[in-house]
Amino acid sequence: MKNKRSLVADQSRVSSVNFRAALSEIAREQSLVTQLRAIVLPALQSDERCDIAAHMLEGILDCSRKAISQLQLQLQLQLSSDSPHNDDDDHVDDERRVRKIVSSSDDDGCSSKAADENQNAKPIRQHKRRRFGDSVSLETPVPHYDGHQWRKYGQKHINNAKHPRSYYRCTYRQEEKCKATKTVQQREELHYANSNNGDHPIMYTVVYYGQHTCCKVGPASADDHAVVEASQISNESHCQSPSSSSSDLQPAQAGDSSQGSNITVTCSTSVVVEDCNKLLDMLPAADELTTDVLLFDMTAYAPLDLDINWEMDTNALWV
């Protein structure tokens, strides 16, 4: 007879499988809707219903996104509740910070002079390092098409990486205390089967950290508008763009960063999974339980994101 613990473990596995199945279906739905959008919207360009159709399709994708994030959250909660160390890392982190601050202010044996200096000195910067457990990574040719506004706050050259990594945080970090951040890094040259004429798109690895607590999402907000530089999205422009495959990029032009900064608002995200099984394979991976990798379907993107005219139309749409 099974003991209580193993029963719980069994139940956990079963619902984990259910979550994966649900995620699979939603991912498939997203893929289909995105492809449908790519067909329908260009066809309705001069039609007044285009606006409505765009919003409806966006609504569907938004529902899927929320469903996915809910499922992922549940899955994470379940998996973390199974794991023996379920510490509140934030709390631990904060404690460390407090200790650090206290010790740094205590250890100056000499006093008033030091105190004066402290007053004049720059405030102690406390960097709270992110936790990788919260990350979601994906690969995409359009790293800024995620429905949120981001502000770049840093760029670093990463060891053994050809391209620098750019760091973004939510534009509404201050107003809405949104703690979402992401990093964008151009991938090494890779050849993709889907590419046309052998002119493969530049792919970026985007890693998201934290949840958006702001509610300013792409097309949903009235004063948002989409401005997407052609060089960001067209294959030809990739060749002309300074951000192309050059290995000695100027920092200001490196990777996507300067391009990305020109995107006032990205189109709402399309989390398209090329192969649902890949997503599922990544989901409860033993050592990275909370990290998902979503692979973007280039064929679904192509008509939508690589078409400059379409970008202009979306601009008009969301004003």
Add this chain to the structure above:
DNA sequence: ACTATTTGACCCGA
């Protein structure tokens, strides 16, 4: 003038 980006310095975990 205001906002966004760049970039060197700082900080912290491994």
Add this chain to the structure above:
DNA sequence: TCGGGTCAAATAGT
């Protein structure tokens, strides 16, 4: 000590 994430002053763009 090193690598990488963040800060914040300087700079660029509008």
